[in-house]
Amino acid sequence: MDSSEFLIFLQDRASVREFRDFPLADDEIAYMLACARTAPTAGNLESWDLVLVTDPEQRAALAEAAHDQTQIVQAGAIFVVCSNYVRGMARFQERGILYALEDATIVCTYLMLAAHALHLQSCWTGSFDDEDVRTVLDLPPHLRPVALLAVGNGAKGGVSPERRPVDEHVHQDFW
Template identity: 55%
Template sequence: MDLSEFQNFLAARYSVREYEAGCLTEEEKDYLLQAAASAPSAGNLEAWDLVIVTDAGQLELLGDAAGNQHQIPDAGSALVVCANYIRSMSRYADRGILFAVQDATIAATYMMLAAHALRLHTCWIGAFDEEEVKGALDLPPHIRPVAILSIGRGMPPESHPERMDPEGHVHYDIW
């Protein structure tokens, strides 16, 4: 893949909120997990864990916890990417909390790009009631849900939002 192919690949990925019914195949799940496992992580501790949700009732609970975002149950599958504090705090003490969140975020991003390579669609959902998600998934106290990814065969939106010029994010040498 040359540089322009890579840029086109990234530009063609977008959030999808309308899905056809269906769940991920085992091969697709394996591919996504391999992508996440290849993500960089602090101290190579891979301080992230994943809950793959395909049960209709569980998907409804996640949708409710995310302010009634219908794309979660509609997608047929959701990936709840979690930070595992214990894994990173074992080496980095309190700083490990940040590193676990970073590890989970990078793993989620890799899975979104892998899904795009599989011609699947995703939507990153960060707006959710953390305690509701923890309760619905029976997460242990040292696990924090960082993102819910709806994932499936989507129906692309008619238009894509304009993006900020990348230079608008950049500061050189000092702020």
């Protein structure tokens, strides 16, 4: 893939919030996890963990924790990406909390792009009650759920939203 193909690949990815309830194949999940494992991490500590949720009852409980967002119930799988503070803080003390959050968000991005490469659709869900997700998944206290990534076969294609021009974000040398 050359640079122009890569840009088109990125521009074609869009969030989808309506899924057909089909499970992901084992090889699709394995591919996505292999891609996630390649994500860069602070100090190479890999301060992230995830819970793969495919059980319909667990997806329904997560949807409730996510303020009844239906994509959580409909998608074939939910990748609950968590930051692992223990790993981050082992080397970086308090700053390791931030690094663990960054590690988790990078991993979630890699999972999203891996899904797109498989011609699957995804939706990054960040609006949820942390404690409810923690309870549903029985998460240990040193993990913080960062994102619920719904992945599956979209009921319809997504449309990438219009974006701000780059010059509204980038400042040269000074603000």
